[in-house]
Amino acid sequence: xxxxxxxxxxxxxxxxxxxxxxxxxxxxxxxxxxxxxxxxxxxxxxxxxxxxxxxxxxxxxxxxxxxxxxxxxxxxxxxxxxxxxxxxxxxxxxxxxxxxxxxxxxxxxxxxxxxxxxxxxxxxxxxxxxxxxxxxxxxxxxxxxxxxxxxxxxxxxxxxxxxxxxxxxxx
Numbered sequence: 637x638x639x640x641x642x643x644x645x646x647x648x649x650x651x652x653x654x655x656x657x658x659x660x661x662x663x664x665x666x667x668x669x670x671x672x673x674x675x676x677x678x679x680x681x682x683x684x685x686x687x688x689x690x691x692x693x694x695x696x697x698x699x700x701x702x703x704x705x706x707x708x709x710x711x712x713x714x715x716x717x718x719x720x721x722x723x724x725x726x727x728x729x730x731x732x733x734x735x736x737x738x739x740x741x742x743x744x745x746x747x748x749x750x751x752x753x754x755x756x757x758x759x760x761x762x763x764x765x766x767x768x769x770x771x772x773x774x775x776x777x778x779x780x781x782x783x784x785x786x787x788x789x790x791x792x793x794x795x796x797x798x799x800x801x802x803x804x805x806x807x
Contacts, residue, residue, distance in 0.1 A: 639739050642800040643746035646681075647674040649798070653790045659783040667777035669699055671738060675745045676771050677791035680764030683754030691774045694748050703737040710734055761792040 651657055651674070660670045672694075676686055710730040716723050765788040772779045 638746070639743050641743055641746045643675065643678050643749075644739055644742045645800050646678045646794075646796060647671070647742055650674060650677060650791055650794050653794060655786055656790045659786045659790075663779050663783050663787075666779050667775060668771070668779055669696075671699070671741050671745060672771055673768060673787060674742070675749070676767035677764050677787065678796070679749060679752070680767045680788075681760050681791060681794075681796045683756050683758045683760070683763065684749070684752050685755070685758070685763060686767040686770050688770070688774060690749075690752065691771065695744060698737070698741050698744060703734065703741055706730060706734045706737055761788065764788045764791050 651660065660668075660673060663673060664670050672691075675694075679686055710727065713723050713727045713730055717727060765785065768784045768788055772784065
């Protein structure tokens with residue numbers, strides 16, 4: 637298992653870009669899976685289109701069984717912090733556990749998409765947005781167009797090469 641992989645490093649760099657965290661969390665609140673959005677951007681940058689068939693071969697078991705339940709528990713503990721400051725250490729441990737679960741999910745997505753061929757003639761900006769729109773259509777969620785466009789723009793401005801070469805420990 638390669639937890640520290642190009643997709644993980646790219647995801648950390650993109651998520652740290654101005655406004656991306658806010659857009660991703662808003663989209664998550666609308667039903668999006670943030671790691672799928674980050675994958676759509678990364679693959680678009682690499683010239684790989686995500687169609688319905690490709691989206692459907694990506695496993696969602698880990699996210700549903702591990703990551704999402706951890707997030708829900710973290711949210712509940714976060715709500716208790718005002719009344720019970722003693723739960724702060726628990727909250728931080730849950731944040732770390734959730735991040736570790738997201739890293740495993742990104743590794744699974746990276747492995748699943750590793751053999752997909754790219755089309756170097758594609759415009760990365762257009763393909764990133766097309767991948768994000770494809771995800772929105774697949775899920776049926778009414779994901780905010782402005783947030784999707786902001787995410788696509790930030791992804792286009794990010795140097796994939798620099799992001800993939802980063803240490804992956806900035807988060």
